[in-house]
Amino acid sequence: MELSDRYSPEDVENRIYKWWEEKGYFEADDTSTKPPFSIILPPPNVTGQLHLGHALDHTIQDVLIRWKRMSGFNALWLPGSDHAGIATQSVVERELRKEGVRRQDMGRDPFVDRVWQWKHQYGNRIVEQMKRLGDSCDWRRHTFTLDEGVSKSVRRVFVDLYKKKWIYKGTRLINWSPALESALSDLEVEYQDVKGSLWHIRYPLEDGSGDVTVATTRPETLLGDTAVCVNPTDERYEGLIGKKVLLPLTDRKLEIVADDYVDKEFGSGVVKITPAHDFNDYEIGKRHDLEFINILNKDGTLNENVPEKYRGLTAAKARKQVVADLEELGFLVKEEPHQLSVGHCSRTGCVVEPFLSEQWFVNMSEISIPAKRVVESGTVKFEPETWTKTYLHWMNNIQDWCISRQLWWGHRIPAWYCDDCGHIVVSEKDPSECENCQSKKLRQDEDVLDTWFSSGLWPFSTMGWPNETEALKTFYPTNVLVTGHDIIFFWVARMVMSGLEFMSDVPFRTVYIHGIIRDSQGRKMSKSLGNSVDPVEMIDTFGADALRFTLMSQMSSGRDLKFSTQRLEGYRNFMNKIWNATRFALAGLEDFEVPAEGVNALPDVNDMSYADRWILHKLGEVEKAVDQDLKNYRFSDAAGALYSFTWHEFCDWYLEFSKPVVYGENEAEKQATLLVMAQVLNRVMRLLHPFVPFITEELYQKLPIRSEALIVDEYPTVKTDKALLELGSEEIAFELDLVREVITAIRNIRGENRIKPGEKIKVRLSPQDDKGQKILSANKVSITRLAGLESCDILPDGSLAKCAVTPVQYLGIAVDVIVPLEGLVDFDEEIQRLEKNIEKSEKEISGLTKRLGNENFVKNAPEDVVAGQKKQLDQLKSKVDSLRESLLRLKS
């Protein structure tokens, strides 16, 4: 068995992953008798490359799935990918543009074929990257949002909601992306603060008796004005309501109407009303029965409803022209700088135009009611809980959802128009004739559905709904949904609504919301900033395990986390530590005979060392902590507990303590220690596995005690390890802690006095009672070795002349650690060390004295706190006395 002295992930990861897959370990069973545990993976876009955000999101899920799988659950992690209408269509269009082709030239069907081609070629890229990360999904169930099954679900839901009249078609003002020439939902609009201007424009009164001045940030929309509006209580304009003004640049006359909406304080108190291009104006237009004049084409240029000179101009160009013309004609009163918030298309970044058009909508008022209730009642829990508020706030203000998109890539809306009678057929199956007049002249609606419409059905559409499948019976509702807060509205809320409506049950019981990954300076990672970190590159350099552990170690309480390669490097080193610790242990275990009981084998307690019983005690503590932490989604705590147990307890102390035993002569003790070592190592691999699956599986396969595969071995807990952990001893653990304190004290004297590690020194330990005597004697060999001693005498009395002395107190046991310095060093360093220690202790003493001198403290604080502080004070005092004596001796 040869292991190199460095861990090379590249030699391990692909091989191990393939083996897991071949063995079918990721596969969940629809009909298992084991308790189910299921997670649906938020389906990444087919166009996507794995980014660090995915890496984080997936690692959390994989940790949970692996943990549950090992804990005896029938664990399903259901993967998929999203057709991502806009994103994918854009990618292919961009490709076509390079060939000089526009999709409009190709026609719909050939274009869609072309997108499918692209999908078949590149759509699997992200899946391959997920495998690099170690995602243990049940790949047999991988679902694409345009798969036949999902399409069936989509149509079923659409038809059902249409029949309930919750889906309707209507002409309304919606957000329009001129770049996409498609409608957008409210959520797809991102508002950004932009520096703009407020133009004050004079509108003359028709009767020539003067004029009114309106203020606007969008002068070009003036061409679509159909009224001006004032506040009904505004005295300045009292007499003007009902009169008409002449709209500059046109030959239109506009009525002056009154509406509470107008803020008297802002601008001039007169607002121009453009009902077809502004959401507020739209409402006012409806209230006052105004004319709606649409002045835009689909591509955002001005249309035939404006004077000829402006037709065909983009909104931006038209604005310049309109302002110039107004100025020339003397209508422009002034222009002042003004900050405003402008909606941009989240996909293309173009400015979104409010646009009047006929679209499909979902009325959310009914369907959102139960979705609110389940969160209020805690049936669906957010973790961290603070997101509950965000969710409910949105739900309480929910607007109708515009679901139609003027794209070609996606689920086409299952509505057909009859050319003869105008009837609309909405149907799950493609109809062959009009259900009203039996005409065969049916045209399907050209539009497709918002991508989130299909994703919103994900928890059940992926499990075969509307069929009543075994998968649904077993795995729905899922246990936890893991995602970032950016898609709570887009996705989480919609799944809750659809799940309750169509499955009569919540889609998941817990929503775990994690933070966003930022760069080391706390900025969002983005292509434009060029600060994105490619996780695949990180895996190539540091290994998937190191990356996973880095992410988990920072994953606390849903807060954003900053990514740094330095930290990644640190955890890469941790992987190496695990590797080498195992390498060392395996060398010791080479001719160790595994008892027949295997993982249940227990050493004879009489042969066990202090360290053996100490490490088993610590093992119990870490098992308990990790179990609690994982249950509470405290990933960084779990990772931290595992890190410090493995490195600082198992490696730094236990393996060092075990060396003298393993290299020693006492065969019974040696066998006991080797068995403990093999057992603990086995638990370390199992405990670490969900976090760092590759290295642990690789090493596990070389362990003397193991079963077939780590990935399906049992996750260790204080329950499963009861018999083994009972051999640990808290009392002996404390006693060994005293020994560790003594060793540390010797090392400290050595370090502070600059005695080189190679220099063997003589030490005398002076225990103050029998118990100390017993403990130290039992561990003399270890102390000698771990402190690098030539000899170690345990004598209660003896000369202290020319010695460094450190009093060690631990849980009522006192030991003086005495190192004769004569001939080794001069005493300057030691004098400094003592003075420093005295100073430090005296500071604490004065603090304690002050507190204990405070009558109110003694009177009010709990007895045990007061007693504890008193004891601490006594101990410190005797410590300082002893240090003072040493100091005097050295100085004399």
Add this chain to the structure above:
RNA sequence: AGGGCCUUAGCUCAGUUGGUAGAGCGCCACCCUUACAAGGUGGAUGUCGUCGGUUCGACCCCGGCAGGCCCUACCA
């Protein structure tokens, strides 16, 4: 405008019923000690953003202020 979050060592962050602050990295010193220099041992470092309140006692609870971040929203 409304709501939420954050401020702790040089950096990144823990700190779960209020008892006097920790980790990792970095830094300093000494070491290639037979698992590991991607390592070992020892060491230094904080008026816990600021002001006030409650309390015997506050990083923790309450309020004001300052600074940073995010979300929601129709102010032309």
